[in-house]
Each structure stands twice: as C-alpha cells, then as structure tokens.
Amino acid sequence: MKEVDYFQIDELLSEEQLMIRNTVREFVNKEIRPVIDEAAQQHKDIPGLMQKLGAIGALGPYIPQEYGGAGLDQLSYGLIMQELEAGDSAVRSAASVQSSLVMFPIYTYGSEEQKRKFLPKLATGELIGSFGLTEPNHGSDPGAMETRLSKDGDGYILTGAKMWITNAPVCDLAVVWARDEEGKVKGIIVERGMNGFTTPETHNKWSLRASKTGELIFEDVRIPQANILPDVSSMKGPLSCLNSARYGISWGVIGAAVDCYQTALRYSLERQQFGKPVASYQLQQKKLAEFLTEITKAQLLSWRLGVLKNEGKATPQQISMAKRNNVNMALQIARESRQMLGAMGIVGEFPIMRHMMNLESVITYEGTHDIHLLITGQDITGISAF
Ligand code: TGC
Ligand code: FAD
Numbered sequence: 566m567k568e569v570d571y572f573q574i575d576e577l578l579s580e581e582q583l584m585i586r587n588t589v590r591e592f593v594n595k596e597i598r599p600v601i602d603e604a605a606q607q608h609k610d611i612p613g614l615m616q617k618l619g620a621i622g623a624l625g626p627y628i629p630q631e632y633g634g635a636g637l638d639q640l641s642y643g644l645i646m647q648e649l650e651a652g653d654s655a656v657r658s659a660a661s662v663q664s665s666l667v668m669f670p671i672y673t674y675g676s677e678e679q680k681r682k683f684l685p686k687l688a689t690g691e692l693i694g695s696f697g698l699t700e701p702n703h704g705s706d707p708g709a710m711e712t713r714l715s716k717d718g719d720g721y722i723l724t725g726a727k728m729w730i731t732n733a734p735v736c737d738l739a740v741v742w743a744r745d746e747e748g749k750v751k752g753i754i755v756e757r758g759m760n761g762f763t764t765p766e767t768h769n770k771w772s773l774r775a776s777k778t779g780e781l782i783f784e785d786v787r788i789p790q791a792n793i794l795p796d797v798s799s800m801k802g803p804l805s806c807l808n809s810a811r812y813g814i815s816w817g818v819i820g821a822a823v824d825c826y827q828t829a830l831r832y833s834l835e836r837q838q839f840g841k842p843v844a845s846y847q848l849q850q851k852k853l854a855e856f857l858t859e860i861t862k863a864q865l866l867s868w869r870l871g872v873l874k875n876e877g878k879a880t881p882q883q884i885s886m887a888k889r890n891n892v893n894m895a896l897q898i899a900r901e902s903r904q905m906l907g908a909m910g911i912v913g914e915f916p917i918m919r920h921m922m923n924l925e926s927v928i929t930y931e932g933t934h935d936i937h938l939l940i941t942g943q944d945i946t947g948i949s950a951f
C-alpha cells in the first residue's frame with residue numbers, strides 16, 4: 566500500500582509513528598498479502614499469525630512495557646490497525662480483540678497477579694484470548710445478558726453461552742461477562758481446560774473467512790476467585806473495552822478502503838474500453854474523486870479522535886460516530902470499486918471482494934451501524950431511542 570495523504574496528515578504524525586506504520590506495512594506486504602487470498606478462499610487461519618503479530622508489537626501496543634506491551638500512544642495503535650486491515654479485516658480483528666478486548670480489560674480491571682500471569686504471554690501471542698459479550702439472545706442489548714455467575718464455596722459457577730466470538734475455537738482464555746447474584750456485571754477469565762467449557766466453531770461464513778469465529782459454552786464451569794477481575798462490576802467494564810476496539814476499527818477500515826481505492830485506480834488506468842482507459846470516463850472519475858474525498862474525511866476524523874484519546878478526552882459518542890462513519894465509508898468504497906473492475910472484481914487475484922465481504926461483518930460487530938446512529942441521536946437529544 567502506498568500513501569494516500571491528500572491533506573498532508575503525515576505532517577501531523579511523529580517520526581516514531583511514521584516508522585511504526587512503515588514497519589507494519591512491510592509486515593503486511595511480506596507476511597499477509599502473499600497468503601491472504603488462499604486463507605480466505607479455504608476458510609483457513611494464517612499459520613502462526615498471533616506470534617507474528619506479537620513479534621512486531623501489534624498485540625497490546627498501548628499496554629505498558631512492564632507487562633509486555635509496546636507502551637505506544639493511541640495514534641500509533643490506530644496506524645497499526647490501519648495497516649493490518651489493509652491486508653485483511655481478519656488480521657486487524659485478531660490484533661484488536663487481543664489488544665482491546667482481552668489485554669485492555671485485564672490491564673484495566675485485573676489484579677497485579679492476573680496482569681503478570683497473562684499480559685506478557687498475550688503480548689507475544691503465546692496465549693490467544695477471546696472476548697465473550699454477545700449471547701444467542703442478546704447482541705445489541707448486552708445489558709440483558711443471561712450468563713450467570715453464582716457463588717459456590719470459595720469460588721463461583723459460570724453458566725450460559727456466548728455466540729459470534731472471534732477466535733473462540735482457538736483461544737487459550739476468554740474474558741467473559743456475566744451477571745452475579747446481585748445483578749452486577751463481572752469480568753471472568755475463563756481458561757481452556759476448565760471442566761464444562763467448550764468452544765464450537767461457526768462454519769460457512771461468507772465474511773472474515775481467514776478468522777475463526779465460534780461460541781463459548783459454560784456448563785457449570787467452576788471458576789476460582791483468582792480468575793475474577795476485581796475492579797469491575799457494571800456494564801461500564803465491557804463497554805469501555807468496546808470504546809478501545811471501536812476506535813481501532815475506525816482506523817482499520819481506512820486501510821481496507823485505501824486498498825480498494827488504489828486497486829480500482831490502478832486497474833482503471835490500465836484497462837482500456839472503447840479505445841481509452843476506463844479512468845478517462847467521467848463516471849469512473851466521479852467514483853475515484855469521491856473515494857479520495859471520503860478517505861480523507863475519515864483520516865481526519867480518526868486522527869483527531871486519536872489526539873483526543875491521547876489527551877484522555879475522547880467520548881464514547883465521538884468513538885461511535887467515527888466507527889460508524891468510517892466503516893460505512895469503507896464498505897461503500899469496496900462496493901463501488903468492485904464494480905470498477907468489472908468481472909475481474911469478483912476474483913481473488915484482486916482484494917476488493919474480500920474486503921467488501923469482511924466489511925459486512927465490521928459494520929455489524931462492535932455495535933451495528935444503526936446502534937451507533939442511535940448513540941449519536943441520544944447524545945444530541947438526551948433521549949434514548951434504543
Ligand atoms: P446504558 O444504560 O446506556 O449504559 C449502561 C452503563 O454503561 C455506560 N456506558 C458506557 N460506558 C463506557 N463506554 C461506553 N461506550 C458506554 N456506553 C454506555 C452507561 O453510562 C451506563 O453507566 P451507568 O453508570 O449509568 O450504569 O446501556 P444500554 O443497555 O441502554 O445499551 C447501551 C448500548 C446500546 C449503547 C450498548 O449496549 C451497546 O453499545 N450495544 C452494542 C453492543 C456491542 O457493540 N457489542 C459488541 C460485542 S464485542 C464485538 O463485537 C467484538 S468484534 C471483535 C473483532 O473481531 O474485531
Ligand atoms: P441484533 O442485536 O439482533 O440486531 C439485529 C438488527 O436489529 C440489526 O440491524 C440492529 O441494528 C437492529 N436493532 C437492534 N436493536 C435495535 C434498536 N433498539 N433500534 C433499531 N434497530 C435495532 N461479539 C462478542 O462479544 N465478541 C466477539 O469477539 C465478537 N466477534 C464477532 C465476529 C463476527 C464475525 C461477527 C459477525 C460478530 C461478532 N460479535 C462478537 C457479535 C457482534 O457484536 C454482534 O453481532 C452485534 O453486536 C449485533 O448483535 P446481533 O448480531 O445479535 O444483532
């Protein structure tokens with residue numbers, strides 16, 4: 566991927582941030598692009614992906630170094646997500662779940678012992694984590710969760726099920742959210758091998774085919790006190806994790822959009838119809854001009870959000886707006902740019918159709934397009950329309 570920087574946003578980034586972006590871009594060119602089409606076509610993992618992401622510091626980039634993270638700022642995190650998603654949303658998903666949905670809650674709400682035990686191994690990819698919030702009966706309304714945590718002697722019993730969970734079939738541990746007997750929402754570290762814990766895979770997806778998705782099933786799983794996150798007891802816990810992941814997605818999808826835009830630009834300059842390059846026709850130029858305009862607006866939104874996040878000032882509602890706008894932008898660009906390739910747009914030699922299908926999940930997970938609109942509506946009016 567070359568740079569698309571119409572408004573000279575690079576000038577707003579530090580040398581270190583630019584270097585991090587280039588390192589991840591090289592990684593994607595070397596390790597992801599050569600294998601991603603086959604992985605997606607075959608519905609297979611990319612071999613050793615998590616360890617490779619760990620080796621370039623893409624797992625827990627903003628977690629402090631003393632716990633194995635890279636200790637980077639939020640703009641660097643965003644740029645890493647952007648480069649990974651230019652390769653494939655499945656690769657960004659792997660890194661964002663591990664970073665924002667597994668390492669973040671353990672770092673933010675975990676005990677010192679939990680942090681020391683899990684974070685360094687999650688940072689290297691030696692351990693793979695997943696995040697269980699969505700349930701079969703509760704997706705957009707996770708506050709109505711049915712998964713239960715009940716006291717049992719010196720520990721607890723966990724009962725229930727989570728569905729549509731990224732990396733569930735391959736995870737070593739899952740950060741799971743359940744209500745206790747007092748109705749409080751608790752975060753629990755469930756480890757593979759605990760009796761009654763199973764993770765069946767969800768097959769035949771048309772989207773995110775290079776990522777494993779599955780269920781987390783808890784049949785009276787005994788949980789020791791040591792696996793309960795001590796510093797969280799409300800929906801603010803899981804929703805704060807989503808803030809971090811949604812922010813990363815707002816950057817990530819810019820990468821997918823740029824990959825589609827550049828593919829369509831190259832193709833339309835080379836492809837001749839009626840004796841001229843397809844790019845010479847006004848209808849095609851309109852598409853390209855609008856792609857670049859929308860990408861530039863999305864870049865400015867995410868950059869500013871990153872600055873606000875670095876200053877501790879970004880609100881969940883600002884994050885919702887950026888996630889919603891940027892994912893929709895990327896999906897529209899994927900759909901339109903696919904058409905610009907004609908029939909070639911449907912084959913795996915070009916990345917566009919794969920991005921388009923992935924983005925159909927990205928516009929649904931981490932809060933659907935419509936839910937984020939309602940969050941903005943609530944912020945404007947003070948009235949919840951959920
Ligand atoms: P509501 O009553 O509004 O709020 C409950 C409490 O939570 C607080 N809160 C937040 N806190 C931090 N960050 C946020 N974003 C927050 N949003 C709300 C709120 O202030 C309140 O606190 P308190 O102290 O007053 O109790 O909750 P609600 O039940 O009405 O629902 C709100 C809603 C719809 C916004 C929320 O539930 C929501 O975001 N729904 C969408 C669900 C979702 O995004 N699920 C994602 C699952 S994980 C996933 O998709 C991973 S994909 C990973 C990948 O592969 O990349
Ligand atoms: P529903 O909530 O049933 O919504 C169905 C439709 O109704 C949507 O269009 C929605 O916008 C609309 N709707 C719902 N409520 C309202 C309302 N009040 N007003 C107007 N419209 C409304 N979850 C996790 O916990 N962890 C993961 O790792 C994870 N990974 C995922 C990976 C993939 C590939 C996918 C596809 C999903 C993943 N999810 C994960 C689940 C994801 O977060 C949910 O799918 C999402 O939150 C939506 O929930 P739902 O699918 O149950 O849709």
